[in-house]
Amino acid sequence: MSNENKVKNIDAPVHDWYRFVLSFPPHLVQEYIEKFGIEHGNIVLDPFCGTGTTNVECKKRGIVSIGIEANPITCFASSTKCNWEADTFLMYQEAEQIAYQAACLIDHCVELRYLTEEQNKLILKNSISEKPLSQALILRDAILAAHSRYEGYFLLALAKNIVYSYSNLKFGPEVGISRKKIYDVDVVPLWLHQILIMQKDIRQYSFQNDVSSFIINGDARSISSLPIRKKVDFIITSPPYPNEKDYSRTTRLESVLLGFINSKEQLRSVKKQFIRSNTKNVYKTDNDSQYVANISSITALSQSIEERRIALNKTSGFEKLYSSVVKLYFGGMAKHFQELKSVLAKNARLAYVVGDQASYFKIPIRTAELLAEVAENEGYEVEGIEPFRKRYATGTDTWLNENVLILKYVGE
Ligand SMILES: C[S@@+](CC[C@H](N)C(=O)[O-])C[C@H]1O[C@@H](n2cnc3c(N)ncnc32)[C@H](O)[C@@H]1O
Structure with a gap:
C-alpha cells in the first residue's frame, strides 16, 4: 500500500481536500501534539506548512496555529483547508449553479480553450490533454465569474481534480507524465463530487469554526519580517530536505491553471523564497x-x-x-x-x-x-x-x- 493510501485510511477528512502526497501523515502530528502535551491556550507554528497538515490537526483539536509557506498554491490550499465557516447548504447550491453554467458552456463550446504560449512553457509537456484542459478552464472561469464567497473551496476542489482526475501526471515521488493519457473525463461532475466531500467534512468539524489558523505566504528564513504578533509555544514541521525535490515543479500544473504562476519571472521569484534543497534552485x-x-x-x-x-x-x-x-x-x-x-x-x-x-x-x-x-x-x-x-x-x-x-x- 502506498504511503498516500495509508494516510487516507488514518484520518482523511479535510486533509483530502488537496494533495496527500505532499504532506506528512496526520498521525505524526497527533503523536507530537500528545507527546508535547499541547493544549488549548498554546500556539503551534508550522514554518514549512505545505498543505497544512499540522494546522488542520491543531484546528481539529481546538488548538490555535500559524503556518508559513513559500509556495502560493500550497499556501492557498492550507489556508482554505483551515476555513470551516461555510454555510454548506448555500455552498453546494452555488456550486450546482456554477456546474450548470459550466456544463452548458462546455456543451455549446465549438472551440477548445487553451493556455497562453507563456503559460504552456511553464508546465510539463503533455501534463493535460486538450479536452480536459479546455473544460477545466471553462469551469475555472465559471467559478471566478460567480464571485462566490465560497470561491476558495471551489478553486481548491478544481486544483485537486486537475492533478488527480483530469491530468496525465504521475508521481513517483517526482512528478512525471503517465504513458496512459486521459483524453476525456467528466470534469464538471467530478468537481461537484469533490464539493460534496468538502461539505461533509465542514459539517463534521464546524464546531471548531472559531479556532484560529493563520496561514502566511512567506519565507521561513525571514520570520522576523512576517506578521506574527504572538509568541509560539510549539513547532511541528517538516522542512524540505536536500533531496532534489522541486516543490514548484510538483505543483506547477495547478499553479498555472489557477493563475498562481503566470510567467517565468513569477516562477523564479517563488523559487527564490524556497530553502535551497535542489540543484535546480x-x-x-x-x-x-x-x-x-x-x-x-x-x-x-x-x-x-x-x-x-x-x-x-x-x-x-x-x-x-x-x-x-x-x-x-x-x-x-x-x-x-x-x-x-x-x-x-x-x-x-x-x-x-x-x-x-x-x-x-x-x-x-x-x-x-x-x-x-x-x-x-x-x-x-x-x-x-x-x-x-x-x-x-x-x-x-x-x-x-x-x-x-x-x-x-x-x-x-
Ligand atoms: C516537506 S514539505 C511540508 C509538507 C507539510 N508538512 C504538509 O503537510 O504538506 C516542505 C514545504 O516547505 C515549503 N518551503 C520551502 N522553502 C520554504 C521557505 N523558505 N519558507 C517557507 N516554506 C518553504 C515547500 O514549498 C513545501 O511545501
Missing part, C-alpha cells in the same frame, strides 16, 4: 552558506561530495552544484533557526521531521544529525532524534531513515 546571489561556515561537519561533507564528483569525472553544471546545495541548504536552515527565535516563547519545544539522503554520488547525508548541530550552534538545546520511518531509495538501492529532531528553546 540555486542562484548566483545565494549566500546562505555563510550561516554554517563555522560548522566543520557540513564543510567536510560538502568537500567530500565535490571530491567524489571530481574522482568520478562528473562535469555537468548540475553535478557541479551538488556540493554547494548542501551548504546552502543547511545555511538556509541556520538562518531559519536564527529568525525563529524572534517568535518563540521561553521553553518552546520543536519537532522537525527530516529524511537522510544518499543521492549525491552516494555520499550519505545524515540530515537530522547535521540539523541538530546547526540548531545547537544557533542556541537551541537538542533533546533527541527519534526514528519515524524508513524510505526505500530506488536510485541508490538503499533504505533511508526519516527522523524527528526534537529541540528546545530556553530563551535569552
Whole structure:
C-alpha cells in the first residue's frame, strides 16, 4: 500500500481536500501534539506548512496555529483547508449553479480553450490533454465569474481534480507524465463530487469554526519580517530536505491553471523564497552558506561530495552544484533557526521531521544529525532524534531513515 493510501485510511477528512502526497501523515502530528502535551491556550507554528497538515490537526483539536509557506498554491490550499465557516447548504447550491453554467458552456463550446504560449512553457509537456484542459478552464472561469464567497473551496476542489482526475501526471515521488493519457473525463461532475466531500467534512468539524489558523505566504528564513504578533509555544514541521525535490515543479500544473504562476519571472521569484534543497534552485546571489561556515561537519561533507564528483569525472553544471546545495541548504536552515527565535516563547519545544539522503554520488547525508548541530550552534538545546520511518531509495538501492529532531528553546 502506498504511503498516500495509508494516510487516507488514518484520518482523511479535510486533509483530502488537496494533495496527500505532499504532506506528512496526520498521525505524526497527533503523536507530537500528545507527546508535547499541547493544549488549548498554546500556539503551534508550522514554518514549512505545505498543505497544512499540522494546522488542520491543531484546528481539529481546538488548538490555535500559524503556518508559513513559500509556495502560493500550497499556501492557498492550507489556508482554505483551515476555513470551516461555510454555510454548506448555500455552498453546494452555488456550486450546482456554477456546474450548470459550466456544463452548458462546455456543451455549446465549438472551440477548445487553451493556455497562453507563456503559460504552456511553464508546465510539463503533455501534463493535460486538450479536452480536459479546455473544460477545466471553462469551469475555472465559471467559478471566478460567480464571485462566490465560497470561491476558495471551489478553486481548491478544481486544483485537486486537475492533478488527480483530469491530468496525465504521475508521481513517483517526482512528478512525471503517465504513458496512459486521459483524453476525456467528466470534469464538471467530478468537481461537484469533490464539493460534496468538502461539505461533509465542514459539517463534521464546524464546531471548531472559531479556532484560529493563520496561514502566511512567506519565507521561513525571514520570520522576523512576517506578521506574527504572538509568541509560539510549539513547532511541528517538516522542512524540505536536500533531496532534489522541486516543490514548484510538483505543483506547477495547478499553479498555472489557477493563475498562481503566470510567467517565468513569477516562477523564479517563488523559487527564490524556497530553502535551497535542489540543484535546480540555486542562484548566483545565494549566500546562505555563510550561516554554517563555522560548522566543520557540513564543510567536510560538502568537500567530500565535490571530491567524489571530481574522482568520478562528473562535469555537468548540475553535478557541479551538488556540493554547494548542501551548504546552502543547511545555511538556509541556520538562518531559519536564527529568525525563529524572534517568535518563540521561553521553553518552546520543536519537532522537525527530516529524511537522510544518499543521492549525491552516494555520499550519505545524515540530515537530522547535521540539523541538530546547526540548531545547537544557533542556541537551541537538542533533546533527541527519534526514528519515524524508513524510505526505500530506488536510485541508490538503499533504505533511508526519516527522523524527528526534537529541540528546545530556553530563551535569552
Ligand atoms: C516537506 S514539505 C511540508 C509538507 C507539510 N508538512 C504538509 O503537510 O504538506 C516542505 C514545504 O516547505 C515549503 N518551503 C520551502 N522553502 C520554504 C521557505 N523558505 N519558507 C517557507 N516554506 C518553504 C515547500 O514549498 C513545501 O511545501
